[in-house]
Amino acid sequence: MKQEIKERMERIRKGEVPEGYRKTKVGIIPDDWAVKKLAEVSDIKTGPFGSALHQKDYVQEGTPIITVEHLGEQGVVHDNLPMVSDFDRNRLKSYVLKRGDIVFSRVGSVDRNSLIRETEDGWLFSGRLLRIRVTTANILPNYLSYHFHQEITKQRIRSVAVGQTMASLNTQILKDLHVSFPPIRGEQNAITTILSDADAIIRQLEKLIEEKKEFKRGLMQKLLTGDTRFPEFTDEWDEVKIGDLIVEFSDFTAKNNQHEILSVTKDGICLQSYHFKKQIASSDNIGYKIINKGELVFSTMNLWMGSLDILKYPNIGLVSPAYKTFKINYDKVDGAFFEELIKSSKMLWFYKINSEQGASIVRRNLDLQGLLSTKIQIPKINEQMKIGQFIQEINLELNNLRQYLENLKEQKRGLMQLLLTGIVRVEVD
Structure with missing residues (x-):
């Protein structure tokens, strides 16, 4: 960015009116x-x-x-x-x-x-x-x-x-x-052309991300059910109870505000203050459950909708005592494989058939013992690790694309600020 533009932006930010500009009801704009x-x-x-x-x-x-x-x-x-x-x-x-x-x-x-x-x-x-x-x-x-x-x-x-x-x-x-x-339609048109070109690039990248996500969904469906396997693995899969892979525990807080409060949604675990834009839990959170990185948490009422996740960030946090918390048996499951497995369509079906409709259509009451007794088939740990590594590579590629998309959106917001306020003028014939 030219030094002249930087100086103009800084002056306008301070409320000063540069030469060739004026203060109006919509802010400082060109004369x-x-x-x-x-x-x-x-x-x-x-x-x-x-x-x-x-x-x-x-x-x-x-x-x-x-x-x-x-x-x-x-x-x-x-x-x-x-x-x-x-x-x-x-x-x-x-x-x-x-x-x-x-x-x-x-x-x-x-x-x-x-x-x-x-x-x-x-x-x-x-x-x-x-x-x-x-x-x-x-x-x-x-x-x-x-x-x-x-x-x-x-x-x-x-x-x-x-x-x-x-x-x-x-x-x-x-x-x-x-x-x-701007009074000249040609300048308006030039501004919209620049911004619409940016929009076109953003749309193309969003389409690519959706295609990658769809590819991942299809491939995961095959890898997590054994329909598609890596050629070096031929062993039969093991039949295990879900209860052999996770063990419920409850570690309650003894004092107030020990850690940040977390919420569990279908999009994963997040800080409650971020998800709801504020903390909605009681100011007295003594008796809340403590969960550590690598542990599983879910809501028994919304599990069938996919409201579960393994904590990755922060390293420790608090969840409502209404949530169920579990240690994962990492001797039997690879972390990346298991994280994908518990959110798969097959597992969502298991959650649903082990839940009964409650007072509302959305909320269902989970039969936890029925779920823990449900038998599933999983590959041996070496094959799980191979699948998990493959999943991590795909996720890394998707995360890089998402970050690139956010960067493009941020650049477009910057362009809008410059062009739609006249801080930067577009030359037209």
Whole structure:
């Protein structure tokens, strides 16, 4: 980065106004950039009220309706879209979307929004969304979409939302929102081209990661069941009880706040303060269970959904006494192999058949003794180690790709900060 740009960034960060810039309602921007209320450059409309659209109106085939869960950072997500008939589409024709529209979440995560592209032209938007349609030639919809995705704009939107229990937006709030943009459409177009090129690279890498994950899932299914084996191993697999591989234990705390409190989710063990953005456990955690690195923990109510893991970080922590904690018999199982095995589809099936549905559909009560008595087949330790080593190599490759993806996303955020505030100008003919 040029020294001139670094100095400009530092001055703006301090609240100083460099030559050729001015202070506005949206921050410090170039002198020639425009600042307008959203109402001056667009039409804003709320989705249909509940009385106009009911779940019973949905059909198997028809016109898709975009809801909050379909708002992605890089566009509309096309999974699990509700649909309505041609009759209802015509009845709701004032809520039909056009290419270049921007749809916002009206409640909850009010900074979520997506640009409508060619593939979504003609779709409908739900009552939980607001639609923005650019009405002037002075600003490009693509540019405005990126403007809404920069963090400083998201913060401003969150700050003006109303509601104590759940944030919400309305048309007036959005109408009063100020936006800034270069006066020359060519500069707007150049900025969006740079950012869309970055998005394309990110999408390609995300696709590669998903393909690698799918490859791993398929291969693990074969390796963990013996359908595929390394050629040097021909021995019969051993039949063992799950209870021969893990032994329940309970090591309770004797004083308060001995260690950090952990939560167990289907994505693994994590710090409770990170998962919930705060510690939700009681301030008095005497009697919580202590778990060490390499030990297994799971919830008896959510085990069938995959809520279990072996602690890798931190080296020691606390879990609620409602969790079950186990020592692993590492004389009989390789750590990497076992970690993959306990999360395999076959084991999830065993967890499910050993659980009975409780008060809710999600929560099931585990028959722990039934599970521990369940017999499974596993290879001898040398073959486990070979499989475990292979798994670690695949995981290392996936982790490297994920880290590269995060680096690319961080670089894009940096680009947005520079380009969408005018700290760096794009030269156009």
